[in-house]
Amino acid sequence: MAIERTFSIIKPDAVRRNLIGKILTKFEDAGLRPIALKKIHMTRAQAEGFYAVHKERPFFGELVEQMIASPVVVQVLEGEGAILKNRDVMGATNPANAAEGTIRKDFALSIGENSVHGSDAPETAAEEIKFFFNDDELVG
Ligand code: IDP
Numbered sequence: 001m002a003i004e005r006t007f008s009i010i011k012p013d014a015v016r017r018n019l020i021g022k023i024l025t026k027f028e029d030a031g032l033r034p035i036a037l038k039k040i041h042m043t044r045a046q047a048e049g050f051y052a053v054h055k056e057r058p059f060f061g062e063l064v065e066q067m068i069a070s071p072v073v074v075q076v077l078e079g080e081g082a083i084l085k086n087r088d089v090m091g092a093t094n095p096a097n098a099a100e101g102t103i104r105k106d107f108a109l110s111i112g113e114n115s116v117h118g119s120d121a122p123e124t125a126a127e128e129i130k131f132f133f134n135d136d137e138l139v140g
Contacts, residue, residue, distance in 0.1 A: 004082040005035070005138070007128035009117035010073040012066060013109050015039075020073055023116065026103050030089045032082055035140040036133050037075040042068050050131055062112055074132045078140050083125055086118040 010023050024034065042050075047067040054060050077086055091102025095114060098105035108114040119125035129138075 001081040003078065003080055004122070004125070005076055005078050005129060005140075006082045006086045006125045007117075007119045007132070008075045008077050008086060010075070011113070011115055011117060012070040012072055013113035014107055014115040015072060016070055017107075019107055019115070023103055023107065026089055026106075027077055027086070030079075030085055032077040032079040032085060032089070033140075034075045035078045036137045037073060038132075038137075039071050039073050040132075041071045044068055046131075050128070059112060066112055076129050076133060076138055083119060083122060087120065090116050090118050 008027070010020055014020070014023060027034065044064065047064045048055070051060065051063055051067070054063065057063075079085060089103060091098030091104035091108075093104075093114060094111040095104045095108035096111075098108065103116050104114050119128050
């Protein structure tokens with residue numbers, strides 16, 4: 001399988017509960033390597049732009065408020081089949097449906113405050129990486 005890069009966010013609910021290390025361990029144990037990583041406090045414009053695809057959904061306002069409430073960690077993960085692997089390690093959007101051992105099963109509070117974001121396809125991975133990182137910040 002090809003080496004890929006994907007984009008990941010450790011969301012405010014997880015950063016607030018001091019779970020950065022435990023979540024990074026799950027990614028690293030799965031063979032995903034953080035090649036760029038920074039802690040930021042997203043602006044409203046960034047959150048609305050990043051989640052623009054969801055702007056007609058009923059939960060959009062709540063999602064934006066949650067994402068700007070406190071800092072997040074944005075990162076680029078690299079590894080074999082990284083896009084799907086990241087989604088596997090994250091678990092289902094709703095933690096009630098997430099498989100044992102996944103990040104969302106172990107740490108998510110609710111369908112909204114679900115601890116992590118991960119790109120769902122090669123095109124979105126490339127766009128989302130560019131949204132938060134310059135090429136010279138990717139140090140694979
Ligand atoms: P994903 O994060 O698993 O890819 P998406 O359907 O793309 O899931 O939704 C993006 C984010 O929007 C979710 O991670 C979650 O934080 C939030 N979200 C999705 N569905 C709901 C909902 O029904 N209520 C509240 N928030 C939701």
